[in-house]
Amino acid sequence: MNIPTDLKYTESHEWVRLETDGLLTVGITEYAQDALGDIVFVELPQVGKTLTAGQDAAVVESVKAASDIYAPVAGTVVAVNQPTADAPDSINQDAYGAWLFKLKPADANAINGLLDADAYGKTTGN
Template identity: 65%
Template sequence: MSNIPADLRYAKSHEWARLEADGSVTVGITHHAQELLGDMVFVENPTVGRRLAAGEECAVVESVKAASDVYAPIAGEVVASNAEVERAPEIINHDAYAAWMFRVKPDDAAELDNLMDADAYRAFVDAETH
């Protein structure tokens, strides 16, 4: 069962990214990622103000099964961190697209074009699982 919203961009490491009206980019992990990992029990977000390079390890999610790194889908500065997912990591299991992790002020929003769109990500997930 795939749940891949059409309005988001996706990284091969299973993060989603959404360009907001204010120019910031919101980041979380995909429904598919949380399904692979199982019940979430720990999240550590990057601190606000940290500078991230695209593809840099910047957060950690841990499920009952394993720890998994989260990579920055785009370069920029962290402008917000969602304390709610750190307090209640299971909200990622309930709705991976509502449970955002952090927001980045991108150096160059055009870098979002380097990420996959929904169709490409769906094909990518299918190829990985079959």
């Protein structure tokens, strides 16, 4: 399984990339995508919505199940990836390229509390 070392992770299988402008790009990991199977629907959060860490932010549905996607840190949704919602199977093709939303974190240092690739790999048995 692919676990890029330049990302941060949550125990609930979201990946987080810190962008140069300080925003956080959020998606689901390859592990989550594999567990869900063929993804057929994505519900994105509303731009402008303020989220607390761990709050339901989006929903990904597969032929097997629906899964909530949680905010990795507190912040405000500043962008969503409508092309991913329009073509949910893009997550099956490239889980780390098909991001879901971008957050402006309430605390710029909050990302430091997330898992690195090694720690995330241990949670998935890799």
